[in-house]
Amino acid sequence: MFKRLIPDQIVNTVYDIDLKALKAQGVKGIITDLDNTLVSARTPLATPKLVTWLDSVRDMGFKVIILSNNNSRRVKRFAEPLRIPYIPAARKPTSRAFGEAVRQLGLKPEQAVVVGDQMMTDVLGGKRAGLRTILVTPIARNEEGWGTRINRVIEKFALRSLRRKGLWPSDKGGR
Secondary structure, three states: OOHHHOOOEEEOOHHHOOHHHHHHOOOOEEEEOOEOOOEOOOOOOOOHHHHHHHHHHHHOOOEEEEEOOOOHHHHHHHHHHHOOOEEOOOOOOOOHHHHHHHHHHOOOHHHEEEEEOOHHHHHHHHHHOOOEEEEEOOOOHHHOOHHHHHHHHHHHHHHHHHHHOOOOOHHHOOO
């Protein structure tokens, strides 16, 4: 039941993603969550470090799109100065928005990867859409809304079950 919650890779932050390895695997696009993945939920704009990282991502030839459950105002304010396309109010983990993100990138599902901080939305939604997934450690859990807090409780239960069944190897991180 919980196998779709297992990401293909786990890293601490987006800065720890091995972009060269992704490129070698044929990945051409990154579908990324916003809040607690790129910046904390209360950080309105990209940090200078994130801008530099995004520039290097694009310099390597990757296409990027932000896929967020947050509202249009929040996502637009963040994405437009960076000239990054975005899909707000995505209703993750439904797979429709993931499919739309792949379409907007002009790629096939096997050419894209989903990056996010939640197993219940980003990983599950990405897996349901046939995409590879990378789970990052949330930037600021103390800023999460009630919906995310509920997801974190379910995540803990799922992790316990996956570990008990031997489906969450110790090298997948401590989460």
